[in-house]
Amino acid sequence: xxxxxxxxxxxxxxxxxxxxxxxxxxxxxxxxxxxxxxxxxxxxxxxxxxxxxxxxxxxxxxxxxxxxxxxxxxxxxxxxxxxxxxxxxxxxxxxxxxxxxxxxxxxxxxxxxxxxxxxxxxxxxxxxxxxxxxxxxxxxxxxxxxxxxxxxxxxxxxxxxxxxxxxxxxxxxxxxxxxxxxxxxxxxxxxxxxxxxxxxxxxxxxxxxxxxxxxxxxxxxxxxxxxxxxxxxxxxxxxxxxxxxxxxxxxxxxxxxxxxxxxxxxxxxxxxxxxxxxxxxxxxxxxxxxxxxxxxxxxxxxxxxxxxxxxxxxxxxxxxxxxxxxxxxxxxxxxxxxxxxxxxxxxxxxxxxxxxxxxxxxxxxxxxxxxxxxxxxxxxxxxxxxxxxxxxxxxxxxxxxxxxxxxxxxxxxxxxxxxxxxxxxxxxxxxxxxxxxxxxxxxxxxxxxxxxxxxxxxxxxxxxxxxxxxxxxxxxxxxxxxxxxxxxxxxxxxxxxxxxxxxxxxxxxxxxxxxxxxxxxxxxxxxxxxxxxxxxxxxxxxxxxxxxxxxxxxxxxxxxxxxxxxxxxxxxxxxxxxxxxxxxxxxxxxxxxxxxxxxxxxxxxxxxxxxxxxxxxxxxxxxxxxxxxxxxx
Amino acid sequence: xxxxxxxxxxxxxxxxxxxxxxxxxxxxxxxxxxxxxxxxxxxxxxxxxxxxxxxxxxxxxxxxxxxxxxxxxxxxxxxxxxxxxxxxxxxxxxxxxxxxxxxxxxxxxxxxxxxxxxxxxxxxxxxxxxxxxxxxxxxxxxxxxxxxxxxxxxxxxxxxxxxxxxxxxxxxxxxxxxxxxxxxxxxxxxxxxxxxxxxxxxxxxxxxxxxxxxxxxxxxxxxxxxxxxxxxxxxxxxxxxxxxxxxxxxxxxxxxxxxxxxxxxxxxxxxxxxxxxxxxxxxxxxxxxxxxxxxxxxxxxxxxxxxxxxxxxxxxxxx
Numbered sequence: 001x002x003x004x005x006x007x008x009x010x011x012x013x014x015x016x017x018x019x020x021x022x023x024x025x026x027x028x029x030x031x032x033x034x035x036x037x038x039x040x041x042x043x044x045x046x047x048x049x050x051x052x053x054x055x056x057x058x059x060x061x062x063x064x065x066x067x068x069x070x071x072x073x074x075x076x077x078x079x080x081x082x083x084x085x086x087x088x089x090x091x092x093x094x095x096x097x098x099x100x101x102x103x104x105x106x107x108x109x110x111x112x113x114x115x116x117x118x119x120x121x122x123x124x125x126x127x128x129x130x131x132x133x134x135x136x137x138x139x140x141x142x143x144x145x146x147x148x149x150x151x152x153x154x155x156x157x158x159x160x161x162x163x164x165x166x167x168x169x170x171x172x173x174x175x176x177x178x179x180x181x182x183x184x185x186x187x188x189x190x191x192x193x194x195x196x197x198x199x200x201x202x203x204x205x206x207x208x209x210x211x212x213x214x215x216x217x218x219x220x221x222x223x224x225x226x227x228x229x230x231x232x233x234x235x236x237x238x239x240x241x242x243x244x245x246x247x248x249x250x251x252x253x254x255x256x257x258x259x260x261x262x263x264x265x266x267x268x269x270x271x272x273x274x275x276x277x278x279x280x281x282x283x284x285x286x287x288x289x290x291x292x293x294x295x296x297x298x299x300x301x302x303x304x305x306x307x308x309x310x311x312x313x314x315x316x317x318x319x320x321x322x323x324x325x326x327x328x329x330x331x332x333x334x335x336x337x338x339x340x341x342x343x344x345x346x347x348x349x350x351x352x353x354x355x356x357x358x359x360x361x362x363x364x365x366x367x368x369x370x371x372x373x374x375x376x377x378x379x380x381x382x383x384x385x386x387x388x389x390x391x392x393x394x395x396x397x398x399x400x401x402x403x404x405x406x407x408x409x410x411x412x413x414x415x416x417x418x419x420x421x422x423x424x425x426x427x428x429x430x431x432x433x434x435x436x437x438x439x440x441x442x443x444x445x446x447x448x449x450x451x452x453x454x455x456x457x458x459x460x461x462x463x464x465x466x467x468x469x470x471x472x473x474x475x476x477x478x479x480x481x482x483x484x485x486x487x488x489x490x491x492x493x494x495x496x497x498x499x500x501x502x503x504x505x506x507x508x509x510x511x512x513x514x515x516x517x518x519x520x521x522x523x524x525x526x527x528x529x530x531x532x533x534x535x536x537x538x539x540x541x542x543x544x545x546x547x548x549x550x551x552x553x554x555x556x557x558x559x560x561x562x563x564x565x566x567x568x569x570x571x572x573x574x575x576x577x578x579x580x581x582x583x584x585x586x587x588x589x590x591x592x593x594x595x596x597x598x599x600x601x602x603x604x605x606x607x608x609x610x611x612x613x614x615x616x617x618x619x620x621x622x623x624x625x626x627x628x629x630x631x632x633x
Numbered sequence: 634x635x636x637x638x639x640x641x642x643x644x645x646x647x648x649x650x651x652x653x654x655x656x657x658x659x660x661x662x663x664x665x666x667x668x669x670x671x672x673x674x675x676x677x678x679x680x681x682x683x684x685x686x687x688x689x690x691x692x693x694x695x696x697x698x699x700x701x702x703x704x705x706x707x708x709x710x711x712x713x714x715x716x717x718x719x720x721x722x723x724x725x726x727x728x729x730x731x732x733x734x735x736x737x738x739x740x741x742x743x744x745x746x747x748x749x750x751x752x753x754x755x756x757x758x759x760x761x762x763x764x765x766x767x768x769x770x771x772x773x774x775x776x777x778x779x780x781x782x783x784x785x786x787x788x789x790x791x792x793x794x795x796x797x798x799x800x801x802x803x804x805x806x807x808x809x810x811x812x813x814x815x816x817x818x819x820x821x822x823x824x825x826x827x828x829x830x831x832x833x834x835x836x837x838x839x840x841x842x843x844x845x846x847x848x849x850x851x852x853x854x855x856x857x858x859x860x861x862x863x864x865x866x867x868x869x870x871x872x873x874x875x876x877x878x879x880x881x882x883x884x885x886x887x888x889x890x891x892x893x894x895x896x897x898x899x900x901x902x903x904x905x906x907x908x909x910x911x912x913x914x915x916x917x918x919x920x921x922x923x924x925x926x927x928x929x930x931x932x933x934x935x936x937x938x939x940x941x942x943x944x945x946x947x948x949x950x951x952x
Contacts, residue, residue, distance in 0.1 A: 018919040023846060099794040100787045102840045110657040111838055123815055239662075240654040252672045257705035265701075267669045267819070272653065296700040303656040310703070321676055345815050362676070401865035416819045427824040429814040441755050488948040494902035 016592050018376065022106065028396075029237055032113040032128040034152035035138030039240060044138065044207035045114055048105050051214050052233060065394065098128045098367065107233045109296030121391040122378060123153065124344040126432055129159035130418065133237055136165045136228075141174045141204070145187045150195075150604045152380045153188075158341065158394070158434070163201035163235050164192075172206040178537060203228055242305040246330035247271030247279070248408075248416060251323050252359035255310050262370040263294055263310035264319055265364070269415035271327065273311070274302040278328035281319045282406035287328050288315040322363030324406040332406040332416070335438030337398050341410075342369065344389035346423065346430035351517045351523040352388060355554050356430065359412045360419035366402040367421070368554075369547060371521075373397060388517045389431075398439060402557075410434035424550060457537030460497045466535035466631060467559055468541045471552060471606060473598050474584055475576040477615050477623075478543040484624035486541055492632070497533055499526055501544040514595045520551050527555035534563055539631075549604040567627060569607035573598045575616060654747055660847055667694075667835035668701040669819060670798060671782070674833050677823040678780035684769075685711040685731075685738075687723040688899045689855050690784030690836060693844055696853050697835065698782075699734055710737035711783070714772055715744060716764035718901035720877050726856050739776065743768035753903040754882060760901070766927040768805045780823065780828045788840045798837045804828035809865070831937055845922060849915045858896045859918060865889035872906030897922070 012019050025085070035041040101112040113128030116119075129135065135156040139149055156164060165352060166188055174180045185202045203212055204220050205228060211217035214229045226234075248269045255263040273279075277290045291312040293300040311325065319325070326332050333612045343351055350369060358367035372395035375386035389395045410417030421431040458465050468485065470478040479500055486498045509525055512518040523546050530540045546552050556564040576598070577585040588596035595601045606612075611630055613623045657665070674681050683698060685691045698707040711731050731738035743751075746763040753760045773781060787794045797813050799821045816821050823831060836844070867874040868886050874881075875896075876889045881903060883889070887946060894907035895918070912918045 012920055012923045016916045019923075020916060020919065022848065023842075024658060024660060025658050025852060027656060028662050073749055100838065101794065102788045102838070104842070109840075111845070127815045127817050243654045252669070253676045253702075255702065255705055261704060264703075265672055267665060296703040303655075304664060306657050306665055307655075307663045308672075308701070311803065357824065359822065362673075416816055418820065419819060420815075420820045420822060422822055422824055427822070427826060429816075429822045432815065432817045440789075592709070603780065 003409045004199045006411070009406060015156045016220060017237075018222065023104075026104065026107060026109050027237055028109045028111065029134060029235065030111045030113070030132050031134040031136060031232065032115055032125070032132040032156070033136045033138060034115055034125055034128075034156070035169075036140070036143075036146060036148040039138040039140045040170070041114065041138050043171065044136075044167070044205070044213075045101055045112055047207045047210060047213055048110075048327055049101065050113070051210065051229070051257075075261050079212060098124045103258045105229065105233055109609060110232065122155065122394070123344065126154050126343050126345075128439070129156055129161060129232045130414075130432070132156075132161055132233060133157075134163035134165065134232070135161045136167050137200075139166065139168050139184060139188075141168050141170045141184065144184050145191060146381045148522055150381070152199060154195055154376075154381060157195055160414065160434075162314065164197060165199050165228070165231065166202040168202060168204050169207055171204045171211060171220065172209045175212075175269070176204070176217075178220075178222040181223070192564075193503045199232060200210040201226060205497055239306050240565060242270045242413075243272055245305075245413070247268035247277070247325075247327040248413070249273070249309075249311070249325045250363070250415065251319060251321055251325060252362045262311070262316075263292075263312045264325060264332065265308070265310045265323070268303060268305045269361075270305045270413055272302055272304045273309075274527075275299075277327050279313070280327060280328045280331045281317060282324045282332050283334045283404050284318060284323065286317040286318050286330075288313040290314075322361070324361060326406075328518065330436060332408060333438055334404045334406050336404045337439040338401075339373075339436045339439060340399050340433045341436065342372070342389060342395055342397055342399075342421075342431050342433045343429050344391060344393045344395070346428055347391055348423070348430070349388045349390040349517065350431070351520045352397075353554075354548075354550055355402075355424065355519075355557075357422040357424055358399070358419050358433075359422065360407065360435075361416050363405060364422075365405055365490060366557075368400050369421070370398040370400070386435075388515075396436075400620060407435055407438070409437055415593045454535045457535065458533070459537075461537045463494055464563075465537050466539050466561075466563050467534060467555075468565050468567055468627060468631065469530075469540070469546070469552065469555065470541070470543045470567045471546045471609075472568050473571055473573060473603055474545055474596070475575045475579050476569045476571035476582050477613075477620060478545075478569045480620045481567075481613065481623045481627070482541045482543040484620055485627050488624055488628055489539060494539055494632075495537065496541060498540045499530060499540060499544075504544075504565065514601075516548075516601070520548065523548075523551040523555060527558050529553070531558050534559065545597050545603070547601065549606065552606065565611065565631065566606055566609040566613045569613050569615060570605070570622075571615045644873075646780065660843060660850065661733060661848065663839055663843060664697065664700075664730070664847070666819075666838065667697045670821065670833060670835040671698055671701040671707075673821050673830075674780050674823065675702070677905060678831070680781070681709040681780040682712045682739075682776065683707070683709055683782040684771075684784070684817075685713050685727065686784065687713070687719065687727045687730075687856060688784070688898075689844055689848060690786065692845055692853050692855050693839075694782060694784045694836060695730060695734060696851060704777070706735040710739050711780075712772055712776075713741045714765055714768045715899050716746075716760070716768075717866045718764075718903060720875070720902045720905075722858050722897065724858050727774070730854070734936050739772070741768055741772035741775075752880075753901050760904075773806070773830060777865070779825065780833055781830065782833050782835060784836050785796045785834050785839050786839050786841070786844075787834075796834070796837075797825055798834055800827065800832045800834065802830045802832060806830070806920060808827055818852040841922065842919070843913070845919045856899060858913070861893050861895040861912045861917075864894050864907070866894060866907060873903070873909070875902055875907055877902040897924050901914065945949055 033041050033045060098115045101114060103110050113132060115125040115128040133214040137152050168181050168184050181204045184201045198217040204223050205212045211219055212227045216227055248271060249266040251264045252266040255265050273290060275290050275292055279290060280287045291314045293303050294310040324332060352371045353368055355368050359367050372386045372389055374383040375393055378383055378394055386395055393533045408416040419433045420429050423430050470482055472478050482498055486496050489496045502528060509522050512522050526542060526544060530542060533540045580586060584593060587593040597603050611627055692922055702708060713727055743764055750761045751760055791922060795818045801814060866873050866890055867876060873894060892909060893911055895910045895912060896907050897903060899905060910921055912921045
């Protein structure tokens with residue numbers, strides 16, 4: 001234990017009021033520790049807690065008994081056991097999730113995100129890094145710079161962490177040899193430069209023995225640099241940096257206690273604000289002036305990034321949750337297409353084209369991710385071709401939102417450039433993303449105004465455009481019914497076009513296979529084609545298995561209201577399989593055909609189709625008549 | 634919190650008269666984080682509620698709620714899952730605090746525990762399970778609450794250290810530590826299916842010292858039991874228990890003794906151990922806390938049951 005802590009104890013005992021006065025002015029630093037399984041990460045954190053007196057007698061007693069039972073340090077205290085939380089993990093001897101630890105010194109309160117070094121847990125490290133000001137990268141002095149070291153450094157840099165500490169640990173096991181330390185630092189420096197890390201601080205330590213943790217160690221007289229804890233106490237926290245940027249506050253909640261008060265509550269992301277400031281609300285672009293800054297303690301003269309406030313405006317303009325209040329002269333960009341880095345965090349892989357919820361700032365919108373431009377191998381930083389992203393994969397991809405959203409590049413503003421993707425069915429958080437920039441297209445492409453409108457096209461054909469979307473199992477009778485419907489409509493002088501699954505796959509979609517991701521893209525393209533055809537005034541009939549509810553809903557969302565008619569061709573699996581017109585079920589059962597809907601790939605039946613055809617109860621002719629009767633009453 | 638501004642002399646192009654920066658203290662950052670979390674819940678949940686246990690953490694949470702929504706009153710009720718065995722002083726403050734905040738207070742008693750006369754003397758662990766764990770589930774189901782604020786902190790106990798701020802619960806209230814949603818930046822995913830719920834912990838990143846310091850700075854009213862006073866006590870199983878009312882059966886030869894005691898944590902009085910103390914003011918309490926050598930939860934009988942007991946209880950639906 002160091003001198004510094006004794007001093008604190010004395011102050012507490014003698015003058016608690018003075019101590020409290022000091023403590024209330026402490027700042028806060030959030031950092032992550034990353035290292036491989038045996039780099040001594042948990043031991044280091046345990047050591048920091050112990051040295052800063054965060055461990056109580058009863059915990060220490062439990063720790064001593066645990067150390068004897070399952071410790072890895074013989075009869076000595078195993079600090080790692082303090083930190084490895086959940087019962088299941090303790091049995092396995094590894095940490096598997098993000099755990100948060102707390103300790104304080106005279107100058108600072110610290111929050112440590114303890115993140116695991118396992119290959120399969122990129123997700124956890126990214127999570128821990130997202131709120132960190134600083135990263136401590138641990139290296140085992142005996143092993144040097146490992147693949148994991150590169151990965152951790154890359155991820156810390158990717159998440160925008162400005163301060164990096166390279167803690168070369170277990171120096172006690174290499175006899176505190178300067179050469180070992182210098183070689184490791186040189187190797188790391190060479191690597192760091194290649195991924196854009198400009199600066200880092202390297203410290204030789206022993207978490208186990210306590211060298212260079214709280215004070216300079218007598219074992220490393222050759223080392224003159226900063227010692228770990230004092231360095232953590234002095235490094236500049238970056239929230240004041242945010243305060244010097246233009247004002248932005250995402251609106252979290254509209255505060256309306258009565259008819260006379262309407263305030264906009266939020267946490268100021270960047271900049272500062274005071275009454276009288278001219279502001280602009282995005283994406284609407286409406287302008288007004290700040291009236292009051294309301295807080296529980298009374299109105300404020302000024303408020304800064306990092307603070308939560310309620311603002312009133314001098315005009316009654318439209319402003320709601322998800323919109324961003326900005327300085328009028330420094331507004332945000334607004335766009336609906338972005339290039340971004342995406343870290344995939346779910347067992348179920350990314351389906352390009354599928355609609356996910358995207359939460360960014362306080363706004364949640366629907367968004368689709370295109371096929372990745374490439375995936376990054378986090379061990380070698382190589383760019384790999386990728387059709388999708390699976391668990392723990394990191395890729396660069398374009399993302400399209402269903403409306404324009406205010407944003408900033410992640411590098412500029414974590415609050416308005418970082419987002420999560422949420423699966424619409426399972427509600428799981430499936431990915432984290434960081435916006436690089438808006439695609440030029442979003443700024444510059446305007447819809448070409450055409451003289452002959454879609455209404456004109458429809459009028460000329462004397463009909464109302466529509467998409468009759470047949471969905472059902474293979475062999476359910478979709479194509480048969482679709483053909484009869486088209487013939488009947490042709491006889492009624494209607495202009496139609498039939499898009500058939502097999503035919504489209506011979507041309508437009510011949511580059512697509514039958515994985516879930518390809519199926520989604522298949523349907524997306526068909527949807528776009530069908531939409532263009534309705535713009536031309538046609539009645540489009542489609543016959544695709546289209547097994548996923550979300551994709552059918554995505555196509556529904558593309559069409560004008562009322563123009564999408566979902567027709568569920570409902571044939572039980574056993575009936576379709578017995579018919580087996582194309583012999584496909586037999587092949588699938590034999591294992592010769594993979595991802596076959598109904599056999600080893602799911603079919604999600606429509607829950608509220610406009611029309612349901614029970615093919616066991618009616619003939620294709622009767623089915624066609626029923627559909628036409630609904631379409632043209 | 635109105636702490637002195639630490640201002641720099643710089644100006645920027647957005648107004649020369651502005652101070653450009655203000656260094657936020659750790660308590661200001663923790664306060665802002667908690668307020669942000671509470672507003673997210675209110676914006677995204679259909680029917681939130683705040684669990685209120687009358688302890689110091691609940692007091693801080695309620696105070697933050699008043700700040701978060703001011704000038705509106707907090708737009709959700711308080712729920713006290715009562716065991717009928719709390720200290721009398723706790724019941725007094727509970728009713729007053731709800732009234733002062735202008736919030737509805739729902740008090741739930743597990744009817745089965747009432748009818749079977751479940752008590753801490755005869756029923757041991759069953760007491761906590763029936764009154765608290767089952768009682769909480771009943772209340773959440775009965776009122777269809779889909780989000781419940783709790784005052785738990787990550788520094789309290791190891792299994793809490795890994796729990797998310799938004800902790801997702803299945804339709805039968807179970808917590809699955811292996812299947813938690815990643816939580817990044819300030820983005821909380823509050824989406825859930827019908828019947829499922831989230832428990833939300835706005836004080837996740839606070840420590841015991843932060844709580845005390847904040848109570849001190851903000852002048853938050855807490856139960857007098859936190860301050861030392863002469864109180865009638867008996868010694869049982871290594872804990873100093875306060876004889877709070879005449880429901881407490883005394884064993885042969887047991888005679889309540891007056892001692893100057895206070896409590897570091899409050900629960901059911903027969904299960905809550907006191908510490909001998911002369912700390913009568915907040916600074917004295919904080920002083921004792923800082924110089925003490927045992928952790929806060931030691932005064933609670935519940936954690937001593939078995940190794941990893943808290944994690945198991947949480948999986949079953951305990952807060």
